[in-house]
Every structure is written in C-alpha cells, then in structure tokens.
Amino acid sequence: GESVGLHLPTLSVQEGDNSIINCAYSNSASDYFIWYKQESGKGPQFIIDIRSNMDKRQGQRVTVLLNKTVKHLSLQIAATQPGDSAVYFCAEISTGTNTGNQFYFGTGTSLTVIP
Amino acid sequence: NAGVTQTPKFRVLKTGQSMTLLCAQDMNHEYMYWYRQDPGMGLRLIHYSVGEGTTAKGEVPDGYNVSRLKKQNFLLGLESAAPSQTSVYFCASSTGQGGTGELFFGEGSRLTVL
Numbered sequence: 001g002e003s004v005g006l007h008l009p010t011l012s013v014q015e016g017d018n019s020i021i022n023c024a025y026s027n028s029a030s031d032y033f034i035w036y037k038q039e040s041g042k043g044p045q046f047i048i049d050i051r052s053n054m055d056k057r058q059g060q061r062v063t064v065l066l067n068k069t070v071k072h073l074s075l076q077i078a079a080t081q082p083g084d085s086a087v088y089f090c091a092e093i094s095t096g097t098n099t100g101n102q103f104y105f106g107t108g109t110s111l112t113v114i115p
Numbered sequence: 116n117a118g119v120t121q122t123p124k125f126r127v128l129k130t131g132q133s134m135t136l137l138c139a140q141d142m143n144h145e146y147m148y149w150y151r152q153d154p155g156m157g158l159r160l161i162h163y164s165v166g167e168g169t170t171a172k173g174e175v176p177d178g179y180n181v182s183r184l185k186k187q188n189f190l191l192g193l194e195s196a197a198p199s200q201t202s203v204y205f206c207a208s209s210t211g212q213g214g215t216g217e218l219f220f221g222e223g224s225r226l227t228v229l
Binding site: 034036041042044045046049089091102103105106107108 | 119222
C-alpha cells in the first residue's frame with residue numbers, strides 16, 4: 001500500500017507563533033491531499049485540501065504547500081492559538097473509479113500550544 | 116444536520132462475543148468507510164462501500180464484516196471479538212466520484228475486548 005509519513009511526531013509552539021507541520025508521501029500519482037485535525041476524543045475534521053495541480057492553497061490562518069518534486073506536504077498555521085492543540089493528519093488520496101477514493105493517512109503529529 | 120453518527124460510543128466485550136457498530140449519515144453520500152485507529156498506527160481502512168448494496172475490503176478486513184442495506188447506513192460487525200480488535204473505530208462518508216473527496220467522520224466508537 002501507500003505510505004504517508006510525518007517528519008515529527010510531536011510539536012510544541014508558543015501561543016502566537018507560527019506552526020509548520022510536515023508530511024512526506026510516496027505515491028507520485030496521488031492527485032489530492034487533505035489535512036485533518038483531530039482533537040482528543042473526537043473524529044478527524046477537515047482543515048484544508050490541495051489538488052496535485054497546485055503548489056499552494058490558503059485558508060483562514062492555514063496554508064498548505066505541496067512540493068511534488070520531493071513528495072512533501074506541509075501545513076502552516078499562523079498565529080497559533082491554544083485551540084489549535086490537536087493531532088494533525090495528512091491524507092494522500094488516489095481517486096479511483098468505483099473503488100472508493102482511497103485515502104492513506106499518516107500517523108499524525110501532536111501539536112501542543114504553550115500559553 | 117447531524118452529519119455522521121456512530122452508535123454505540125463505548126462498548127466492552129469479552130473474547131468471543133459478537134457485536135455490531137452502526138453508522139448513519141444524513142448527507143446522501145454515496146461512499147462510506149470504516150476505519151480503526153490505534154496508537155502510532157494512524158487510521159487504517161477496514162471495509163468500505165461505494166454505494167447501497169456494495170461493500171469491499173480495505174487494508175485490515177479480517178475479523179470484520181459489513182453491510183450496506185440502506186444508503187444512509189453502514190454496519191460493521193464483529194462475529195467473534197478478539198483482544199486485538201480493541202481500538203477506536205471511525206466511520207466516514209464522502210460524496211464519491213466527482214466530489215471533493217473530503218471525508219466526513221463520526222465521533223468514534225471505543226471498543227475494548229477483554
């Protein structure tokens with residue numbers, strides 16, 4: 001199967017600083033990537049996505065960067081807040097016909113925001 | 116709009132017992148999925164369905180069965196529970212082909228097998 005990995009399992013940042021969470025993927029044919037946030041005791045929630053024909057996408061306080069040359073994905077969170085403390089997953093998706101969109105998840109990075 | 120709802124949220128079983136986890140979605144999504152989440156392992160796909168009446172195996176299907184008799188429901192069954200099936204189970208749904216591909220997750224069901 002595919003492998004999706006994160007460089008750092010844990011990350012601690014000061015409130016107000018910017019956070020960068022990294023992700024490596026292995027399938028150069030993947031056409032869609034999503035970042036999810038999972039708070040303790042809850043299911044993952046969508047943060048932002050990016051298609052393989054883009055290299056950058058911005059949302060509210062979040063930016064996703066895609067470097068297809070080195071198969072690297074990153075999530076940048078601006079002005080990190082205590083509510084951003086959670087586990088962040090990247091997902092690599094190969095959209096298929098009649099096979100379901102095949103999602104491959106990394107193990108996650110635990111972000112802790114220090115007040 | 117409830118989204119994806121899983122029941123029960125918690126369950127303790129003895130080895131060899133059977134149980135069914137129910138997932139219901141009210142978004143008219145075609146695709147539904149069952150994942151398990153274990154520490155350090157990330158989310159692993161058990162079974163999925165691309166439409167009513169269809170099911171398919173994922174990455175770790177052994178010991179589980181599923182059914183999709185109605186479009187809005189996706190059931191995950193354990194016929195003879197084993198301690199290795201202690202995990203948190205997540206159901207998810209998506210629009211399917213032509214959609215954004217985003218997965219909508221339930222809140223999870225924590226299963227402990229003694």
